[in-house]
Amino acid sequence: LVEINDRNGVREFLDARVPVDNVVIALAAKTGDQYLVNMLLAEMTEKKAYSKSEKPMMAVLGTSHFDMVKLLTELDQFKPDWRDRKGRSWPELAEEKQGPNWKAEKELLQRLHDDWAKAQGIRRRSSSPLTKREGSKPRRVPQDASDEESDNEEAATVMAPKRKNGRRLMSRKDMRAASGKPFSDSEDGEEPERTIVNGEMGPPDSPRAKHNTARQRSKSQSMQPGEETSSPRTRRRSSASLRRPSDSVMPALDEKEEEKPTEEVEADKQKEAEAQFAIHEAQRLEAKRRDEEAAENEAKKAEEEAKAAEERREAEEARLREAEEEQKRLEEERERREAEEAKRAEEARKAEEAFREKQAKMENARRNHITDLLAALPKTLNYALDQQSNFSYRTDDDVAYLQEHFMPLLVVREDSDGPWVLNIQAAPLLGKRGLEVLLPQTNELEFDLTLSGDWSKFNDGFSARDRANISRAVSFLTRSEGEVFDEDVEMADSEDGPSIFHRELQRIAGRLNAQKARKARLLSEELIPLRLVKLSDVLANLHPVLRDTPTEVEYLTFPAKARQVALQLDKQAAEGFVERWQAFSANVVASETYTGGRLAQSIAEKENRLGRTEVVVVHEK
Incomplete structure (x- = not known):
């Protein structure tokens, strides 16, 4: 398609993502069609463009397409300093090919080579470190991930389960464990510290306050097993963070609690048991919710699988229908092709019969014509x-x-x-x-x-x-x-x-x-x-039987030619016998003899040939 300049065909191949390389560009350049070359260059990748980039110029050098040579020299992948395996440069190759425009090609390529050499010399002299530093790219500053962690923590806090009264059903440590993040020392020690400070402010004035205090104490106690499972380094940090002036208040709080009456202790225990029950209930509800979510996910997954199976079944049925239709189409196509082939065979047979009949008629006509022609001959x-x-x-x-x-x-x-x-x-x-x-x-x-x-x-x-x-x-x-x-x-x-x-x-x-x-x-x-x-x-x-046999040629035009020579001699007033004889001998030939197609003998006019005809008169006595 490229060699015959079929632009539409080439465009269809390019639309089909057929790769273009310099071999194809070379074939297109040889035709001289710049539009076709530009169309192919637009679809060629940079890697392909620099691979074997000398092919197009090698193909177009020596042809009559000088404009194509100029076009190829303007490409980025053209190398003015390129040499072949024998060490020949572009100007030397142009001169060696001796094309119609080889002088212009050589001049253009030599000028480009000289310009390239000058540019290389300037580039070597200006190799300053400052210039190189100016062209360097800025470093990339890594981003801090602390904001992202804080956002994740806030999201985890918001998504944590809560009671109706606004309190969380899960501790911050459980939320950390659920979100998969490491525990923070400050968060582990924050809650106990807050509990101690609240206890330092004095006993509660109401049962509700006592209930809240007991709930806070139970919460702090439930968090202690989590602290025991932490590493020794974390425990050291926690103990260090808790060494504050508020630690001296703890014995006073314990003394006050020991002085409480039995009813209050029982009430506190009851409240603590209720708190524990509430926690367990929350955990049970959370587990139930998770089970329901898992069951819902399983049901959704089963539904999706059933839907996918139905889609696969429908796709299989569609594929079978398409295969059946394709088989039917192929069968119809085969029958149509067989019918066309039979029709073409019948037409060819009829054409062959007509041709043979025509040839027979022509042969008969030729035979009759030759028979009539031979009959008309002597x-x-x-x-x-x-x-x-x-x-x-x-x-x-x-x-x-x-x-x-x-x-x-x-x-x-x-x-x-x-x-x-x-x-x-x-x-x-x-x-x-x-x-x-x-x-x-x-x-x-x-x-x-x-x-x-x-x-x-x-x-x-x-x-x-x-x-x-x-x-x-x-x-x-x-x-x-x-x-x-x-x-x-x-x-x-x-x-x-x-x-x-x-x-x-x-x-x-x-x-x-x-x-x-x-x-x-x-x-x-x-x-x-x-x-x-x-x-x-x-x-x-x-x-061939007459090739070596002398063939005599007689000129019936001799009398007319002799008269023409005589008239010319009369006009020239030539009266001498020798002069007139020489003129006749040089210009008038009565007969010649040829052997093997070459002149063998030239003689004077024979007797009874000049304007005379032999006549036989026969009459009865």
Whole structure:
């Protein structure tokens, strides 16, 4: 997709999070599409950008995309000082690739390398410790966790269970244990101290006050086991924190309590028992609440599990339905694909049948056309070109036959492109495939024209002189037509039969009439188009049996060319015989001989070739 500049396809792959690296950037850079390269660069990670960052520049150097080279040099990952394994720098690589813009590439890369070198020199001179310290980051100050602990303690205090009268059902130490925090010395010793101070102020004035005092004492006594389980260090701290002037009051308080009457002691014990019961009741209620919460959590968990199981069941049913639907869809898709394949196979079969039928018709038409074409040819040409004849182009007799009936080659036209010969005379010299030059030029029947398909041909705008020369060439090819045998001659009614002279006259008259009819049919171009082909093409494609055989070429254009040279000499007032002869020899050639496609001999005009035609007059006595 990158190599063919398919931007939409690349965008779809980028939307699918396909990773981009410098190999992909190199392929895109080679196309010269800057939009595509920028689109890919925007999706490439920094790690990928600096991995093998030389790949894009290596790919684009030596191409015609100089703007792409400039774009790549502006990237952060471009390294002006990079060298390959052989130690070659960017300017050296640009010069070595010898691209269309290698000079501009080398100049740009050399300038960037020089700028980089200067920058490196400045950076080495300015390596001051002060500069480094200025760029350092401030230290991070750790935060104090005391505020967080105090907030947690307040939250634990608020969340602690309370009675209806506002008093806590749990001590601060129990709340500490429940919240998972360590016990504090100040908190452990705070409550007893407060109790002692309250006791120092004097006995209570009312039973309610006494009840509160007993409750405070029982509370302090219930907290003592917790203090015993603490560490010795904690006990030392607690004892140290309790060494205050208020300690001297304790004996006085004990003495007063010992002096109390029995009823009050019993009442205090009763109150203390009630307080203990209240504490146990609170603990029982708390345990019950916890059990209820656990049961509620278990029920909620069971409900959630049941809901999850139901969801899993529904998901499984949905998955099964989807699988069934997918299976059904795949089955329908398979059936549809099979139907399409069957349809395509049927269409292909019909197309193949139609093609074969067309080819059969074309082959039949070609066969009929060739049959008609061979029938229109003179019998010598028919014998040489017919595939079914015994003429094989192998023996010396075959070579002699070709020389007798089709040589010399007659040049019927000369122009700036060279000499031209008639196609029906050149055809038998090319072998059986020479029939190609006689086929229609439009080639509607799709003949095989690999031999002469690209030859230059001339068949438009024949001049009167060209037509006269073509007529002479056709007469030359039809000179063997109309041979009359004795059995074809009508016998006279006389008693002695026809005389020998009479039979000869009949033979000659029949031969001339046959030649005339064949010539007229060829010149009418009824079946065979008369075209001119270059002499050079014919000599270059002679049948191998004629490659080493001298091929004589006669110029029917000699008289016209001789007249042109004579007119030029007359205009130049050349009267000397030697001068005129040299001019004729240099510019007028009557015939030439070629061997192996090369000129072997050039001689003067032969006898009876200059403007003269042999005529045989036959008449009856």
